[in-house]
Amino acid sequence: MDRRQKRTRTAIFNAFINLLSTKNYNNITVADVIELANVGRATFYSHFETKDYLLKELCNELFEHVFSVENCLVDAYIFTCKEKDTMFLHLIKHIKKNDNNIAKLLSCKNNELFLEYFKVEVKKLILANKNNFSNEKPKFIPEEFWLNHLTNTFIETIKWWIDNGMIESPETITEYFYKIVGIKKQVQ
Amino acid sequence: MDRRQKRTRTAIFNAFINLLSTKNYNNITVADVIELANVGRATFYSHFETKDYLLKELCNELFEHVFSVENCLVDAYIFTCKEKDTMFLHLIKHIKKNDNNIAKLLSCKNNELFLEYFKVEVKKLILANKNNFSNEKPKFIPEEFWLNHLTNTFIETIKWWIDNGMIESPETITEYFYKIVGIKKQVQ
DNA sequence: TTAATAATAAACACATTGTTCGGTATAATT
DNA sequence: AATTATACCGAACAATGTGTTTATTATTAA
Numbered sequence: 001m002d003r004r005q006k007r008t009r010t011a012i013f014n015a016f017i018n019l020l021s022t023k024n025y026n027n028i029t030v031a032d033v034i035e036l037a038n039v040g041r042a043t044f045y046s047h048f049e050t051k052d053y054l055l056k057e058l059c060n061e062l063f064e065h066v067f068s069v070e071n072c073l074v075d076a077y078i079f080t081c082k083e084k085d086t087m088f089l090h091l092i093k094h095i096k097k098n099d100n101n102i103a104k105l106l107s108c109k110n111n112e113l114f115l116e117y118f119k120v121e122v123k124k125l126i127l128a129n130k131n132n133f134s135n136e137k138p139k140f141i142p143e144e145f146w147l148n149h150l151t152n153t154f155i156e157t158i159k160w161w162i163d164n165g166m167i168e169s170p171e172t173i174t175e176y177f178y179k180i181v182g183i184k185k186q187v188q
Numbered sequence: 189m190d191r192r193q194k195r196t197r198t199a200i201f202n203a204f205i206n207l208l209s210t211k212n213y214n215n216i217t218v219a220d221v222i223e224l225a226n227v228g229r230a231t232f233y234s235h236f237e238t239k240d241y242l243l244k245e246l247c248n249e250l251f252e253h254v255f256s257v258e259n260c261l262v263d264a265y266i267f268t269c270k271e272k273d274t275m276f277l278h279l280i281k282h283i284k285k286n287d288n289n290i291a292k293l294l295s296c297k298n299n300e301l302f303l304e305y306f307k308v309e310v311k312k313l314i315l316a317n318k319n320n321f322s323n324e325k326p327k328f329i330p331e332e333f334w335l336n337h338l339t340n341t342f343i344e345t346i347k348w349w350i351d352n353g354m355i356e357s358p359e360t361i362t363e364y365f366y367k368i369v370g371i372k373k374q375v376q
Numbered sequence: 377t378t379a380a381t382a383a384t385a386a387a388c389a390c391a392t393t394g395t396t397c398g399g400t401a402t403a404a405t406t
Numbered sequence: 407a408a409t410t411a412t413a414c415c416g417a418a419c420a421a422t423g424t425g426t427t428t429a430t431t432a433t434t435a436a
Contacts, residue, residue, distance in 0.1 A: 002403065004413050029392065040415045045394060112300050138367040148348055149341065149368050156340045160333055179326040180337050182370045192382050192433065217423065228384045233425060 009047060011037040013058055017101050025055075026110040052113060059117045062100045066091065067121045086185065087129055088154060088177060091122075092170040095158065106155075107162050115155070123151045136183035153181050197235060199225040201246055205289050213243075214298040240301060247305045250288045254279065255309045274373065275317055276342060276365060279310075280358040283346065295350050303343070311339045324371035341369050 015037035019028045030051060034044045048054040095102050105114045126133075126147055137146040157177045161168060168176075178185055203225035207216045218239060222232050236242040283290050293302045314321075314335055325334040345365045349356060356364075366373055 002413065004402065008414080030394085031392075042395080042397090042416080043414055046413080050394085110300060112298060141364050141367055145348060145364060146368070149344065152344045153337065153341065156337065160336055176329050176333060179329055180334070180369075182326075182368075190382065190434065196383075218425085219423075230385085230426080230428095231383050234382080238425085 005047075008037070008039050008043055011039055012044065012047060012054065013061070015039075016054060016058060017104065020101075020108050020111075021104050024109040024111075025113070055113055056117070059114065062102060062105075063117070063121050066094050066100055066102065067125065086174065087125060089170055089174040091125075092158065092161075092173055095162075096166060096170050103162050103166070106159055119151060119155060122154055123147070126150050126154075133183050136181075138182075150181060153177065193235075196225070196227050196231055199227055200232065200235060200242065201249070203227075204242060204246060205292065208289075208296050208299075209292050212297040212299075213301070243301055244305070247302065250290060250293075251305070251309050254282050254288055254290065255313065274362065275313060277358055277362040279313075280346065280349075280361055283350075284354060284358050291350050291354070294347055307339060307343060310342055311335070314338050314342075321371050324369075326370075338369060341365065 012033060015033050016028070019032055019036060023032070028051070030041070030044060033039075033051075033054075034041055037044075048057065094100065095106075102118070105111060106118070108114070130147060133150065134143065134146075137143065154177060157173060157180075161173050200221060203221050204216070207220055207224060211220070216239070218229070218232060221227075221239075221242070222229055225232075236245065282288065283294075290306070293299060294306070296302070318335060321338065322331065322334075325331065342365060345361060345368070349361050
């Protein structure tokens with residue numbers, strides 16, 4: 001990829017993330033982005049079809065780091081992870097570290113789109129590991145309902161944590177999560 | 189209120205609700221609404237500041253029916269409700285009956301705003317009745333976190349139900365809800 | 377019947393989107 | 407270093423949507 005392309009691409013991403021921490025998604029205009037990124041209008045549109053696609057591509061880049069296989073977040077996780085982490089704790093630690101901007105995006109208003117993408121990833125993770133908690137499912141409720149519940153509760157737990165200033169440690173939040181969904185810790 | 193005002197107001201509400209079942213909230217324009225409602229542009233804006241305010245006022249009217257005190261949804265509920273209903277079951281039955289349009293609004297895309305308003309109401313309800321489930325709270329997790337979780341889970345349960353075609357009976361859904369949040373039925 | 381006021385269409389300024397185009401700057405290639 | 411390719415630029419553009427204003431007409435309440 002041309003060096004100029006990389007420059008403008010990251011400039012746009014950075015501008016977009018910075019704007020997201022001050023403005024609601026809906027209120028951010030393309031004019032805002034290109035002004036902060038110092039990029040021409042035509043250039044913006046040669047990179048991204050619309051603002052929504054910009055978000056989509058940003059998510060792809062962010063999620064690649066956090067949800068990647070190398071980060072031991074799949075079935076074989078127990079064998080590759082050194083610490084006594086669970087999958088959830090691992091993810092929460094990632095967010096706390098803030099090397100990504102997921103916390104920023106999760107607390108941003110008018111961001112259904114981001115939440116949708118995020119939920120897809122969390123759900124994939126849970127599905128890939130469903131053997132670990134399917135036996136924790138209360139009797140007589142549908143499997144799909146249970147997995148959906150785990151996904152939603154995990155996300156809402158993180159959102160609550162972020163909106164309250166991320167005071168608690170990742171370990172504590174993971175404990176909260178396990179308690180309210182009523183499953184035992186998997187790795188001790 | 190002038191008869192003409194009532195006419196246009198309900199015409200706009202009806203048009204809006206009909207549009208919401210075919211289009212996403214973001215994609216509905218004021219032009220769409222006034223065309224379907226057969227109302228002049230200036231008339232629309234003399235009734236509602238913006239499209240968002242239209243939604244807000246619609247919610248006020250809808251919620252008045254569903255979350256009202258007369259519908260025995262507060263503290264004294266046990267004494268006024270004839271059936272062996274719980275608060276949650278009562279609400280779910282209301283939605284199933286579809287005398288309101290809450291199901292439509294809950295399944296509509298790009299409708300963070302509605303969800304926000306809805307959540308406020310559900311949370312008020314839960315807060316008013318918190319004595320009934322605060323003793324069900326798992327130990328060592330914050331009260332506010334627990335109540336927030338109940339609220340979110342209840343809403344997500346309803347959404348799952350609606351998105352899956354409302355196949356299950358209100359009683360079954362209420363059972364599901366109680367099971368995943370891990371609280372016992374209150375009224376037998 | 378009259379006085380008040382709600383509804384109307386049409387025109388308006390304004391903001392935002394997404395496209396096009398000719399010229400300029402920068403990168404990759406030889 | 408010279409050449410070629412292409413990414414960037416600004417400016418202008420049409421298209422769409424928002425919210426306001428105005429002068430006129432129709433309906434209501436009294």
